[in-house]
Amino acid sequence: MIDFILFIIFSGLETYAIFFLAFKIFKIDLYHKEMVFASFIMGFFSYSLRTNYDLFQLDILSQYALMFCFMWLLFRIHPFYASILTGMAYQSYSVIQTSLYYILKFIAKLPLTLLDYISINVFILQFLSALTVICIGVYVGNRRIGFDFVPDKPDVKIKTTTSEKILFILNLPALTIVTSLSYFVESFFFFLIPIFYGIILWGYLYFSYKKDRNNYESFST
Numbered sequence: 141m142i143d144f145i146l147f148i149i150f151s152g153l154e155t156y157a158i159f160f161l162a163f164k165i166f167k168i169d170l171y172h173k174e175m176v177f178a179s180f181i182m183g184f185f186s187y188s189l190r191t192n193y194d195l196f197q198l199d200i201l202s203q204y205a206l207m208f209c210f211m212w213l214l215f216r217i218h219p220f221y222a223s224i225l226t227g228m229a230y231q232s233y234s235v236i237q238t239s240l241y242y243i244l245k246f247i248a249k250l251p252l253t254l255l256d257y258i259s260i261n262v263f264i265l266q267f268l269s270a271l272t273v274i275c276i277g278v279y280v281g282n283r284r285i286g287f288d289f290v291p292d293k294p295d296v297k298i299k300t301t302t303s304e305k306i307l308f309i310l311n312l313p314a315l316t317i318v319t320s321l322s323y324f325v326e327s328f329f330f331f332l333i334p335i336f337y338g339i340i341l342w343g344y345l346y347f348s349y350k351k352d353r354n355n356y357e358s359f360s361t
Contacts, residue, residue: 143258156179159175160274162211165287166225178210221290228307244264244268307348
């Protein structure tokens with residue numbers, strides 16, 4: 141029972157942080173109660189898949205799918221943009237968490253493995269990752285340096301630009317790299333994972349900036 145409670149708390153904290161960062165980056169209003177509710181549901185699914193069936197990859201896929209569904213159906217974001225928010229948010233979190241993992245394990249020499257998901261060291265990693273992401277979200281929100289091209293209605297008619305299509309396509313390599321984490325977590329080549337994450341994240345940020353700037357230029361003219 142204690143393991144379940146701790147898993148739900150720290151997993152929920154991670155998920156809440158991902159929602160928080162996504163909404164801050166795209167200047168979307170925060171609905172804290174709904175975010176906590178969605179985080180609890182996703183944590184429960186994750187615990188069930190990992191402890192009852194030992195399905196790590198399926199858990200990652202289900203978390204990705206659930207976040208997309210909550211973005212779309214609970215927070216009422218257009219499904220096209222919900223997929224972009226989900227991809228960028230997961231990629232951002234993955235860059236931060238894998239970088240912290242590398243620092244804690246290989247530099248600070250902390251005994252740590254992401255496959256042992258119920259341990260004090262993993263909880264430390266989850267807490268530090270979530271805290272870092274929330275701090276970044278607060279900074280982005282205070283500086284107003286996010287993007288604002290995501291419509292606030294789910295049924296709005298959209299005309300996608302090339303940048304948006306590329307952002308949507310980036311979901312495929314992003315999801316592929318995220319789900320491949322378990323194959324490299326104990327490998328000598330683990331240091332490549334945050335690099336790959338960073339490359340995909342750079343793509344998200346570059347084309348989001350390009351889309352936002354094009355909207356501004358079109359508005360100005």
